[in-house]
Amino acid sequence: MIRVKICGINDAAAMRAAVEAGADLVGFVFFPPSPRAVTPARAADLVQPGPARVGLFVDPSDEAVAAVLDAVPLDIIQLHGEETPARCAAVRARFGLPVMKALGIAAREDLAQLAEYAPAVDHFLLDAKAPPGAPLPGGNAAPFDWSVLAGASVPRPWLLAGGLTPENVKRAIEIAGAPGVDVSSGVEARRGVKDPALIARFVSAARA
Numbered sequence: 001m002i003r004v005k006i007c008g009i010n011d012a013a014a015m016r017a018a019v020e021a022g023a024d025l026v027g028f029v030f031f032p033p034s035p036r037a038v039t040p041a042r043a044a045d046l047v048q049p050g051p052a053r054v055g056l057f058v059d060p061s062d063e064a065v066a067a068v069l070d071a072v073p074l075d076i077i078q079l080h081g082e083e084t085p086a087r088c089a090a091v092r093a094r095f096g097l098p099v100m101k102a103l104g105i106a107a108r109e110d111l112a113q114l115a116e117y118a119p120a121v122d123h124f125l126l127d128a129k130a131p132p133g134a135p136l137p138g139g140n141a142a143p144f145d146w147s148v149l150a151g152a153s154v155p156r157p158w159l160l161a162g163g164l165t166p167e168n169v170k171r172a173i174e175i176a177g178a179p180g181v182d183v184s185s186g187v188e189a190r191r192g193v194k195d196p197a198l199i200a201r202f203v204s205a206a207r208a
């Protein structure tokens, strides 16, 4: 079954919708510039049994990750900045949790990074590169050419991300050959505010 991650959960209705829809993973954004950012205490309040809990960080210090883990029982650490393979390996070793590394993909050459990162990470999130001038390194509703991934051998379990919506997710999965997907903007009523009905539609469209 296609694995689905709903990212940027920041209210109880969105969390409920993700659980009811059977999402496999939910993401909490610990990056203050994001309109989806939550504090560790808020994420701890939102946690529900069911989906794996992913903490999204952008070039975090060890102290920042430790402060979150003191409050929230995370299952996976998502690194969505410029973290090197060595930094990913250090985070994994220090916190004893699987690391999901986000990599920006635009062309076939970008897949060369997969081999460099594979020994240091447990999952990949293959996302669009941030458009020029975008305020965030991800969560920009920007798709990329999914055919770049067609037939690619990705050396770790992975999710496809970037501009996915209930309308395009099925086609994206088919073109990229993705085993799973991750969405944020495409299930929002407005930037930073999740729409429970769109969450339900997205999960069912991904698995249709």
Ligand SMILES: O=C(O)c1ccccc1N[C@@H]1O[C@H](COP(=O)(O)O)[C@@H](O)[C@H]1O
Residues within 6 Å of the ligand: 007, 008, 027, 029, 031, 034, 035, 036, 056, 058, 080, 125, 127, 136, 137, 138, 139, 140, 141, 142, 161, 162, 163, 164, 182, 183, 184, 185, 186
């Ligand atoms: O969502 C954010 O605010 C965010 C901030 C900083 C880094 C990454 C972020 N989101 C990640 O990007 C993907 C794709 O988002 P979208 O569906 O294109 O809006 C999202 O799933 C998060 O993993």
